[in-house]
Amino acid sequence: MEECYLFFGREGQVDEILLKLSAHRSITVMGYSGSGKSSLMFCGVLPVLYGGFVTQTGPFWSIIHSRPGNSPLSNLTNSILEGLIQSKRIEEEDLHIHRAIIHSILRSGPHGLVEIAKYIQQEEGENVFFLIDQFEELFTNNTFAKMGMRHGG
Numbered sequence: 001m002e003e004c005y006l007f008f009g010r011e012g013q014v015d016e017i018l019l020k021l022s023a024h025r026s027i028t029v030m031g032y033s034g035s036g037k038s039s040l041m042f043c044g045v046l047p048v049l050y051g052g053f054v055t056q057t058g059p060f061w062s063i064i065h066s067r068p069g070n071s072p073l074s075n076l077t078n079s080i081l082e083g084l085i086q087s088k089r090i091e092e093e094d095l096h097i098h099r100a101i102i103h104s105i106l107r108s109g110p111h112g113l114v115e116i117a118k119y120i121q122q123e124e125g126e127n128v129f130f131l132i133d134q135f136e137e138l139f140t141n142n143t144f145a146k147m148g149m150r151h152g153g
Helices: 011-024 037-050 072-086 092-107 112-120
Strands: 061-066 127-132
Touching: 011 037, 037 061, 037 127, 061 072, 072 092, 072 112, 092 112, 112 127
Parallel strands: 061 127
Antiparallel strands: none
16 A cells, blocks of 8 residues: 555554464454554554564565455465465466465365465465455355355354
């Protein structure tokens, strides 16, 4: 976000998110639409991660940003591939092979995302952060029904 220099006044929330992230390895940021959740993450949390200010985890981060949309697993797979191409870890001509591997791992079970993080990590000490923006789309786009899954009671 180009306007990150305008972001201020939520440092306490950034610190709280980072503390919870370091303790639990996962965080959910919830709030009303338009309340600034994305700004908080993109202009508050991510610069701190990229800046290496989270000393207990190290300064090396791969950030994978995705939105569920109508096809969450495909969108996440594409976001992961985009990150791997940008970091020059895979070649464009091998894209179809990596797409099949990543999609298969994500569908393999409850630890698929952890396995993908290991797949992405190139060196010991490298961290992977999955930022799933607009996570509520999983529920509002009737995605579970499209994926053949049930939600609710």
